[in-house]
Amino acid sequence: MEFMMKIKNAKLKIFAIIAALVAETALVSCNKAQNFSEHKLSNGLTVFTAENHAVPLVYIEIAVKAGGVTQTKENAGLFHLYEHMMFKGNSLYPDAASVQRALSDMGCTNWNGTTGLNCVNYFITVPSDQLETGLAFWNAAIRSPLMKEDELEKEKKVVLSEIQGGLAEPGTIFSNYLISNLFPNEPYRLSPSGSTDVVKDASVLQLRALQNKYYIPKNAALFVGGDIDEKEALNLIEKIWGSWSNNGNEAPAAGKQQSMTPFANTKFAVMPSDRVSPKIAEIEINFRGADADFDREDSYALDYMLNLLDDPDGIFKKTVAENQELCIPDVQYISSGYGTSRADSLISFSATVLEPEKELPKRAKIFMDQILEKAIPAFLNDEELFTNVTKLKVEKSLENNDIWAAQTATGLLQQIRFWWTVTDSDYYKSYNKKVGNTKKQDVESVIQKYIIGKNPIVTILVNPEIYEKAKDEFAAAGFETVTAQNAFWWNNPKYAPDAALIAKEEKDAEENFKQDTQIYKPTSDGNADYSIQDELEVKQFTLKNGIPVYFKKQDSSQINSVTIAVRGGIARLTPETSGLEDSLFTMMASSSKKYDYAAHNTLEFETDSSIHSSSTRLGSMITLTAIDEHLFEALPYLTDGFLHPSYEDLVYKNLTTSLRQKIQSMLNSPESILGYEASKVFYKGHPYETKVGVRPESFENITVANMKKLHKEIMAPENIFVVAVGNANSGKLVSELNKTLGQLKATGGKVYKIPQIAPVTIKGEPVILTHPSAAGTGYVSRFFATPSITSPDYPAALLAASMYSTVMFNVVREHHGVCYTPGSYCGSGFAPIGEEYLFKLSNPESFVSAMEEARNYMLKGQLIESLDDDGNYIFSKISDRLQSYKNKYINSTYGSSATTGNIASTIVTNLLTYDDIFHDRKTDAEVMAVSEEDVMKAFKKYWVDEPSQWWLMVGPDMKDRIKF
Numbered sequence: 001m002e003f004m005m006k007i008k009n010a011k012l013k014i015f016a017i018i019a020a021l022v023a024e025t026a027l028v029s030c031n032k033a034q035n036f037s038e039h040k041l042s043n044g045l046t047v048f049t050a051e052n053h054a055v056p057l058v059y060i061e062i063a064v065k066a067g068g069v070t071q072t073k074e075n076a077g078l079f080h081l082y083e084h085m086m087f088k089g090n091s092l093y094p095d096a097a098s099v100q101r102a103l104s105d106m107g108c109t110n111w112n113g114t115t116g117l118n119c120v121n122y123f124i125t126v127p128s129d130q131l132e133t134g135l136a137f138w139n140a141a142i143r144s145p146l147m148k149e150d151e152l153e154k155e156k157k158v159v160l161s162e163i164q165g166g167l168a169e170p171g172t173i174f175s176n177y178l179i180s181n182l183f184p185n186e187p188y189r190l191s192p193s194g195s196t197d198v199v200k201d202a203s204v205l206q207l208r209a210l211q212n213k214y215y216i217p218k219n220a221a222l223f224v225g226g227d228i229d230e231k232e233a234l235n236l237i238e239k240i241w242g243s244w245s246n247n248g249n250e251a252p253a254a255g256k257q258q259s260m261t262p263f264a265n266t267k268f269a270v271m272p273s274d275r276v277s278p279k280i281a282e283i284e285i286n287f288r289g290a291d292a293d294f295d296r297e298d299s300y301a302l303d304y305m306l307n308l309l310d311d312p313d314g315i316f317k318k319t320v321a322e323n324q325e326l327c328i329p330d331v332q333y334i335s336s337g338y339g340t341s342r343a344d345s346l347i348s349f350s351a352t353v354l355e356p357e358k359e360l361p362k363r364a365k366i367f368m369d370q371i372l373e374k375a376i377p378a379f380l381n382d383e384e385l386f387t388n389v390t391k392l393k394v395e396k397s398l399e400n401n402d403i404w405a406a407q408t409a410t411g412l413l414q415q416i417r418f419w420w421t422v423t424d425s426d427y428y429k430s431y432n433k434k435v436g437n438t439k440k441q442d443v444e445s446v447i448q449k450y451i452i453g454k455n456p457i458v459t460i461l462v463n464p465e466i467y468e469k470a471k472d473e474f475a476a477a478g479f480e481t482v483t484a485q486n487a488f489w490w491n492n493p494k495y496a497p498d499a500a501l502i503a504k505e506e507k508d509a510e511e512n513f514k515q516d517t518q519i520y521k522p523t524s525d526g527n528a529d530y531s532i533q534d535e536l537e538v539k540q541f542t543l544k545n546g547i548p549v550y551f552k553k554q555d556s557s558q559i560n561s562v563t564i565a566v567r568g569g570i571a572r573l574t575p576e577t578s579g580l581e582d583s584l585f586t587m588m589a590s591s592s593k594k595y596d597y598a599a600h601n602t603l604e605f606e607t608d609s610s611i612h613s614s615s616t617r618l619g620s621m622i623t624l625t626a627i628d629e630h631l632f633e634a635l636p637y638l639t640d641g642f643l644h645p646s647y648e649d650l651v652y653k654n655l656t657t658s659l660r661q662k663i664q665s666m667l668n669s670p671e672s673i674l675g676y677e678a679s680k681v682f683y684k685g686h687p688y689e690t691k692v693g694v695r696p697e698s699f700e701n702i703t704v705a706n707m708k709k710l711h712k713e714i715m716a717p718e719n720i721f722v723v724a725v726g727n728a729n730s731g732k733l734v735s736e737l738n739k740t741l742g743q744l745k746a747t748g749g750k751v752y753k754i755p756q757i758a759p760v761t762i763k764g765e766p767v768i769l770t771h772p773s774a775a776g777t778g779y780v781s782r783f784f785a786t787p788s789i790t791s792p793d794y795p796a797a798l799l800a801a802s803m804y805s806t807v808m809f810n811v812v813r814e815h816h817g818v819c820y821t822p823g824s825y826c827g828s829g830f831a832p833i834g835e836e837y838l839f840k841l842s843n844p845e846s847f848v849s850a851m852e853e854a855r856n857y858m859l860k861g862q863l864i865e866s867l868d869d870d871g872n873y874i875f876s877k878i879s880d881r882l883q884s885y886k887n888k889y890i891n892s893t894y895g896s897s898a899t900t901g902n903i904a905s906t907i908v909t910n911l912l913t914y915d916d917i918f919h920d921r922k923t924d925a926e927v928m929a930v931s932e933e934d935v936m937k938a939f940k941k942y943w944v945d946e947p948s949q950w951w952l953m954v955g956p957d958m959k960d961r962i963k964f
Helices: 078-085 096-105 128-143 149-164 170-182 196-200 204-214 230-241 298-309 315-321 360-381 388-405 409-422 425-436 440-450 464-476 499-512 580-588 597-607 628-643 649-666 670-682 704-714 730-738 794-815 847-859 878-897 900-914 919-928 932-945
Strands: 036-040 046-051 057-064 110-115 120-127 220-226 267-272 280-288 334-340 346-354 457-462 479-481 539-542 548-553 559-567 610-615 619-627 720-726 767-770 778-785 819-825 833-841 862-867 873-877 948-954
Touching (some): 078 110, 078 120, 078 196, 096 128, 096 862, 128 230, 204 499, 220 230, 280 360, 298 315, 360 440, 580 619, 580 649, 670 767, 794 847, 794 878, 794 919, 794 932, 862 878, 873 878, 878 900, 900 919
Antiparallel strands (some): 280 457, 559 619, 559 720
16 A cells, blocks of 8 residues: 655654555655656656666556555455456466566566555566566556456455455554544545455456556556666657557546544544553554645645654654653654545654553543644744745755655656656646745644544554553543454445446446557567676775775765674674674664764754664674765764764663564564574574574663673774765765774774684474464465575575575465465575575465475476466476576666665675675676576575475464464
8 A cells, every 4th residue: 555654753653553554655755856757648648757877777667546545345455456467467478477487587676566545556677678678568467467267266365365364463453443433434445455355256357347447548657767768768668558548538537535524523442462562552643634636735734744743853742742641751752644645644643652551541632632732732833933944944855855765766756656646747846845835824724624623533552461451441531442343344234345336347347348459569588698797996995093994986876875884793792682782783873972862863854864773693883874965964973873872861761662662573473473483493502593683582681781891892993894885075084084983992802703603404393383463374484404605505596596486486376376475585694594485375285285396396497487278387497597587686786786875785794794895796796607507406405405394373273274
């Protein structure tokens, strides 16, 4: 699903509550960007192009204005089903295996389709010389899907497993409860996955009815960008897409606006969730918001307001947080959001609170009153918020967001696509100015129209233990308890489909549908050879104390990335202190002696800079990303945080609150539990028993005293290096670093080298775990050891995993319908674990035999090419397809050069792991040298002969059905 979501930076969101209605977000700005153009073909198809020659890749996306917002109770879920059927075959590629083959032959690095609230879209990223083939691929898919009856029946099972597999998830339950209550007239418009009954009963004619009405050029837009020549691209687009017919249809008109006042009185609800730590609760208030189809002009004022509500020093957050009864630990735990959508938009206010055992129902009402009666009036009374100076700051912030989005053609075009689907390109082009021109009376008007005097829904998410102790208190305060029984709209008979209306739509489709026969055939079938990337031009400097600085000039970008990295990682720790280094670096990124936590928050808000940290088994890093004009303003925050973390009490409390929540969520998320429990067994007594992140058993050792001790140890120039990528003046950067990092004295302590790690051994009887949130589905893993990244087998194993994943897709998912997503991967690291996995299992009786069938095909070197007329596999040899899989791998590496952050991350990884800034290029060369024999040997050695163990996480209802 998607919304234009502006949920402002809450320090902690349990499961982003509006975001539970949102699967894709867009930046809050949409100003014009360089190298972006809009065109219109004679058939009404809108075309957007964007040139960006940073890497030799092209992004292609086709989007239609459809999805949740256009659903009825008769077709709720069918746009999503249709999305799936687009990959099941068309006039150019007649079956799913052929579609997969085409993607592989193009060297496609990224492909998928999504069904959202406002659009259905399909996208791929291909090498730039595959532009024609990529355009022809989507042209055939959208214009001539075959929609075979037998394939539909198979795909219905897959889609139903996807839907049913999530029905026990707390986030799914809660989001459905919200939409059922906020949109009682047509809740299905906010439910793209739809009703299981509608999907189960779907017919080909129903899908053809959708195709006739929505999949037409006047209701679609094509997005093409990256390493293209615009004129050549447009000529190709006209040649390939220009014959697409509307069949006499116009773009569908907007539907009816749903009620802006869904509640006669404020509604209160509470949901106990095991994903919530018993130390916190989340309170949220949701109002109806401005819908772009009906109240377009109001969205500008709401966006202006939302931008300022996020100010950590602003009157709004401070006024909310000052009420001590609420127990809000910090202004960053307060958030606000507005989702710009064609229809059915929301405005939200939320806070994470401590001490949930204390009068939580009362505090929820106090929170609402504090917002409505104090914080919003205080905001409106602050005249500084509506001066020209402030308006220019808001507009500048939006322009900065444009810079971030335009780092890649993909990011830019996805932003444009979002705005095209919810509004149009004119809105996109004028957005920044219109938001910046907002007047105080505009904000007052939208507050009166959507918030003041309106009845919202007030919800609380709380741990079940806390809920049980207070449920009588919640009931007395008028809170309804959210359950799976009262959450889902389709359980209400008033939303039952009208059979007569379905029959009419099917009849109309039968009479009016015309299969498109003018499908363009590309002149190439893909499958070209590609060269590995040239080595980066990286300059090396040395600070006074010997710390190396690696600098990559990136003239084409306005974004700079500066990383301070330290070798060591888990080698400094024990299993009992797992996560300590990661926690220390989190503290370093949050505050320092010169620049406290509040100053960091202000810097990030005012400059759109970011300081963040990350850790690996081999080391940790703290990174600054900043736009050119703010780099040297923000750099001291980075260096002082690294050298002199302040360990502020508030920052430490925020850290431990966040860690508790992560642990709580991990121990109650089916997939996370499976990985956590398996890893404990596999790495028992192994160096990797010590984890990068905090674990339940190490939480008590994440103390300030331990972090201070560790910080003293890591302040050794011998183990530190800096990586900087961007358009900065390298001489000035090194000079500034010398004033800070360059002053560190050598310690003479341990110098951390690349470790020698013993491989892991995996074996044992199958382990079956259960969890209520996995009800109706399952997650299956077969684990086994794979080669170390330094092993000569590693490149071949990478290709084997990629090939085998495609075989599994065709056999396990497409033929047997065992699960929603199957796949396999080769682990990375020095003691890696590989995996065959099934995501959202639907057939527990036959999954083992389906996986064995796929494994046996791969073992024989048989890759599935397509199907014959009788539905039997047509195979190809690994030697026939090897080059296309090499191309796919090589092309995927170009993504590491798309942004300054990606380049910096690659260099840091190369140095930590191999002490060689160019090692990824060497891996590329090794992959290109792999033979068919190498792939076959690697697959047999690791996937077949290596001992393995099955691990399953299933719902209690499925445990007894598992068959090995």
